Structure formats: structure tokens, C-alpha cells
Amino acid sequence: MKLYTYFRSSAAYRVRIALHLKGLAFESVPVHLLRDGGQQHAAGYAAINPNETVPTLDDNGQILNQSLAIIEYLDETHPNPPLLPGSAADRARIRAIAQIIACDIHPINNLRVLQHLTRTFDLREAQKAEWYCHWVERGLQTVEKMLASDPRTGRFCHGDTPTLADCCLVPQVFNARRFGCSLAGLTTVERICAECDELDAFARAAPARQPDAE
Amino acid sequence: MKLYTYFRSSAAYRVRIALHLKGLAFESVPVHLLRDGGQQHAAGYAAINPNETVPTLDDNGQILNQSLAIIEYLDETHPNPPLLPGSAADRARIRAIAQIIACDIHPINNLRVLQHLTRTFDLREAQKAEWYCHWVERGLQTVEKMLASDPRTGRFCHGDTPTLADCCLVPQVFNARRFGCSLAGLTTVERICAECDELDAFARAAPARQPDAE
Numbered sequence: 001m002k003l004y005t006y007f008r009s010s011a012a013y014r015v016r017i018a019l020h021l022k023g024l025a026f027e028s029v030p031v032h033l034l035r036d037g038g039q040q041h042a043a044g045y046a047a048i049n050p051n052e053t054v055p056t057l058d059d060n061g062q063i064l065n066q067s068l069a070i071i072e073y074l075d076e077t078h079p080n081p082p083l084l085p086g087s088a089a090d091r092a093r094i095r096a097i098a099q100i101i102a103c104d105i106h107p108i109n110n111l112r113v114l115q116h117l118t119r120t121f122d123l124r125e126a127q128k129a130e131w132y133c134h135w136v137e138r139g140l141q142t143v144e145k146m147l148a149s150d151p152r153t154g155r156f157c158h159g160d161t162p163t164l165a166d167c168c169l170v171p172q173v174f175n176a177r178r179f180g181c182s183l184a185g186l187t188t189v190e191r192i193c194a195e196c197d198e199l200d201a202f203a204r205a206a207p208a209r210q211p212d213a214e
Numbered sequence: 215m216k217l218y219t220y221f222r223s224s225a226a227y228r229v230r231i232a233l234h235l236k237g238l239a240f241e242s243v244p245v246h247l248l249r250d251g252g253q254q255h256a257a258g259y260a261a262i263n264p265n266e267t268v269p270t271l272d273d274n275g276q277i278l279n280q281s282l283a284i285i286e287y288l289d290e291t292h293p294n295p296p297l298l299p300g301s302a303a304d305r306a307r308i309r310a311i312a313q314i315i316a317c318d319i320h321p322i323n324n325l326r327v328l329q330h331l332t333r334t335f336d337l338r339e340a341q342k343a344e345w346y347c348h349w350v351e352r353g354l355q356t357v358e359k360m361l362a363s364d365p366r367t368g369r370f371c372h373g374d375t376p377t378l379a380d381c382c383l384v385p386q387v388f389n390a391r392r393f394g395c396s397l398a399g400l401t402t403v404e405r406i407c408a409e410c411d412e413l414d415a416f417a418r419a420a421p422a423r424q425p426d427a428e
Binding site for chain 2: 050051052053062064065066068069070072073076077088089091092093095096098099100102103104106107108113116120121127130131134142145146149
């Protein structure tokens with residue numbers, strides 16, 4: 001398998017965690033989102049990812065886009081350990097936590113939105129950080145409420161093994177720290193991230209450990 | 215089943231389509247996103263949806279949030295007709311199309327982001343519409359490329375029966391038209407939406423047909 005990735009992309013980071021949790025070997029193909037006007041926009045890459053974003057997974061010629069779709073595919077093709085364990089209702093809860101991060105926090109803050117905001121409204125760095133942290137803090141507070149109020153939360157977001165929800169949570173919290181957002185009150189979120197940090201799969205997926213890390 | 219919905223919410227619209235495709239009866243509970251400072255923020259609703267968004271599905275006491283997670287749940291608990299048919303790769307493609315809409319177009323443009331943009335940057339209506347259409351047009355062009363270039367596209371986004379991808383596409387195109395965005399070049403997208411319009415499930419889910427329509 002080949003993963004088209006950028007060390008700092010939190011969507012690529014999610015898939016890296018999932019690949020390592022599944023124990024799957026993969027080759028990292030770096031796509032530098034800032035260099036050459038954004039290598040994700042180059043014709044060769046756009047041909048395999050019309051959205052011009054990372055990650056893309058090439059599974060023996062099968063080309064897959066969008067991080068959550070890729071992780072669901074990995075979970076269907078390599079069921080152990082399961083990243084969506086339990087009943088339909090359990091799986092719905094895991095997906096809902098993942099989607100609050102992947103739909104309601106991350107896309108509003110990713111590079112292309114920040115670039116467009118800066119160009120269109122002529123933002124200063126401080127305003128950009130304020131925009132970023134507004135959505136991250138609001139979104140992670142929601143995740144904290146979901147985790148703290150539900151007996152299905154265990155050592156990890158759902159039960160005592162890592163799931164799709166943890167694959168999304170850890171990269172988002174990593175980014176929140178990088179941008180200096182407040183993590184005040186996120187007791188359960190921080191406890192779970194500390195649990196994940198103990199696992200080799202999460203450690204190996206971290207931005208600093210990637211071949212393209214700067 | 216009870217669906218907490220707002221007639222104009224495109225996330226709620228997706229779930230309404232899925233429920234009708236599955237032939238499931240449900241009671242609509244309107245949550246007015248603009249009235250009373252946003253009924254989604256009321257304590258009673260926030261208790262069942264900590265993200266304070268619609269939709270929420272109450273399936274006999276089982277509370278479910280996030281539209282794609284809800285549709286996956288419906289597909290697992292009521293498998294016929296399947297909204298994620300085929301192989302793991304087929305399902306990954308259907309999910310990727312759905313997620314480009316649900317992650318990369320809609321969240322940047324939904325009510326809470328537009329409200330925050332307007333408050334923070336003091337936008338005029340024309341600037342708001344420009345922001346909206348920028349992301350919708352870019353995103354739908356991506357979907358068009360994915361659909362037009364892939365032999366797996368059929369009468370609908372994936373094959374000849376409606377899937378999760380169509381549940382997401384139709385509401386997004388509805389909103390694009392409502393905001394006056396350009397649909398230039400979206401030949402496949404428009405053809406598929408016209409196919410969907412022929413089906414009773416899509417017609418019954420449309421905003422104008424909801425009990426809370428204005």
C-alpha cells in the first residue's frame with residue numbers, strides 16, 4: 001500500500017494511525033501542501049485525487065480518497081482489530097464522534113480555508129489563530145460533553161480499545177496544541193489522548209516521526 | 215422513530231431522503247434554527263445533541279447524531295434497499311463522494327459558520343453569497359470530475375440505485391440553486407439530480423414538503 005500524505009495534515013495523520021493499528025505496512029509518498037504552489041494541485045496528483053487534498057491510499061491499484069472512507073475501507077478489508085466494534089448503535093456513536101471532528105471542526109480550519117480567508121478578508125495572523133481556535137475549542141467542548149456524559153466511554157473514546165473516534169481525536173488535539181488553542185475543561189479528551197500516546201501505533205503516526213517532517 | 219429536523223437543513227434533508235428510501239415511517243420534530251435565538255441551543259435539545267445541530271434521530275430511545283452516522287446506522291439496521299451496496303471499494307467510493315459534500319462543502323457554509331463570519335468580519339450579503347458559492351462551486355466541480363470519469367457512475371452516483379452519495383448530492387445542489395451559485399459544467403451532477411427528482415423518496419424529503427416549511 002502507498003499512502004499519499006503530508007506530515008502535518010490531520011486527515012493523513014488519522015489514516016496513518018489506522019494503518020498502524022491494523023499492523024499494515026505502507027510506503028509514505030509525501031505531497032507537500034505548501035511547496036510548488038501546493039503539490040496537491042499538480043496534474044499527476046489531481047488525477048488520483050480530484051479534490052486535491054491528502055490523504056489518498058493506493059491499495060494495489062485501488063485508489064481511495066477521503067480519510068474516513070479510507071479508514072472504513074481498511075476496517076472492512078482488514079477487520080482485526082476492529083475500529084468500529086460493537087452494535088449498530090455503538091458504531092453510530094463512534095462515527096458521530098469522528099464526524100464532529102472530521103466534518104464540524106477540521107474542514108473549517110484546514111489550509112485551503114485559512115488561505116482563502118486570508119486572501120479574501122486580508123486577515124492578520126492573530127485573526128487567523130482566533131478563527132482557528134474558535135472552531136477547535138467549540139468542537140472539542142462538544143466532544144468532551146459526549147465523552148464525559150456517556151458510560152460507553154472507556155479507556156478510549158468508545159470502550160477500552162482504540163476506534164475510528166480516537167484516530168480522529170488525537171490529530172485534532174495535536175493541532176489544537178500547535179495553534180495554542182485552549183484545552184481548558186477537556187479532562188476526558190486529554191485523558192484519552194494520554195492513553196493513545198502510550199500506544200506504538202499512535203506514536204509512529206505522529207507528524208514528527210514522518211519521513212517528510214520538517 | 216422521531217427525526218429532529220429543520221426544513222432547510224441540508225444535513226436533515228439527507229436523513230429524510232434515507233428514511234424515505236428505506237420506507238421507514240417517522241415523526242418530524244421541527245427545530246427552528248433561527249427562531250428563539252436558535253432552538254437547537256435550547257437546553258432540552260442540547261441534552262440530546264451536544265453539538266447543537268440538526269438532525270438527531272430518536273430510534274425508540276436510541277439517540278443518534280450526525281447525518282452520515284445516522285444514515286449508516288439506518289443502513290445497518292434496515293439493510294434493504296442498501297444505501298452502501300457492493301464491495302469494500304464500492305462502498306469507499308460512495309462514502310468518499312458523500313464526504314466531499316458532508317465534510318468539504320457543507321460545513322464551511324452552514325448557518326453557524328455564516329453567522330460567525332458575518333459577526334467577525336462584518337460581511338455584507340454579497341460577500342456572504344460569494345463565500346458560499348466559492349466552496350459549493352469548487353466542491354461540486356470535484357464531485358462532477360469523480361462522477362464523469364468513473365465507469366461505476368450509473369443512473370445515480372454509484373450504479374443504478376440511489377446510495378448515500380445521492381442522499382448528500384441532492385440537498386447540496388438544492389442549496390446551490392437557492393444561493394444562486396453557478397452549476398456550469400455540472401452535466402453529470404444535474405443529470406443525476408434529475409433522476410433523483412423522479413423518485414418519491416426524494417420528492418417527499420424536499421424542504422417545501424416538510425411540516426415546518428415556510
